[in-house]
Amino acid sequence: VDIITYASVYGLDDQVFRNLSNPNITHDVRAAIINQLGFSVEPSQRANQYLEYIARSRSQQPSTITLEMLTAAEALALGYLLAMDDPTLESAVAVANRSRSSSSLGQVQRANALLLLDAAVVKDPEDFSIAFIRSLVRAQQSLRAGIGNWCAVYQNVFSVLKDFPRQRNMRPEAIDMVNDYIRGYRNYCNSRSISR
Template structure:
């Protein structure tokens, strides 16, 4: 569902719109929403939306301050969700893709290893993501495996 929203090279604000809807549901002003107000699943959704909103810099929801939720980056939000949901393959795998994006241009090997390690820890029967989605991602990421073999860290 999130992927259907897509991304825009100029950025978008789907994460903020989702938080505004959550705030409305919780009868709170959006600026008063805090990390503790969100379930791990909601943290994952906000983190993933934020990553798609700003995939080049993976910055926070707000650069103007705010509380811990609004200052959090996509990687931070998804890592918090992944910590709370260690057995959820989708959360772990997508977090690894977003974390890998942070390695883009710094370490091609690390970009590959993030999702490869998740795959190694989850046998196929424990995965709750469509196999084709995993295959599509790994077909692209496998191009970076050779950097690990060449000694790139």
């Protein structure tokens, strides 16, 4: 898809922001755009930049944007960008604003990746791509919590695959690639904790 290639060549700019917000672009393509941008080794500001774009497009300040105002597409993109910005999942959107009092930050600026992805799921609960991305971010959190939580890495993703057996709006090859990796974490589960 040309818009995915564009993101890999040019990085994050207003065209990519427009694509992330575009309701005519499917959520799997939205996730693929963010995948092309990749993980940040050091916490970065891509989610904050995207929030600034969202605010500008509404003639608002970032601090006035609420979770309720976001579309499912925007909540997904913000949450996934934030997870890719900071793999520790400890940051809020407005990491750059740490010097400001947290009371002056808006609701979305204080949100973490999982809160944003939870909001996306609430806004579009029947969408496999949103639920799948949220499960991957939850799996990332479980992975970082240590070996005692690695069964949850498998269970987070497996539960979404089980809940959406047919209605998957994501390329099968993409799902299979993730599945091949995640399946290795099944070994950390005892047989009673896995539904067959």
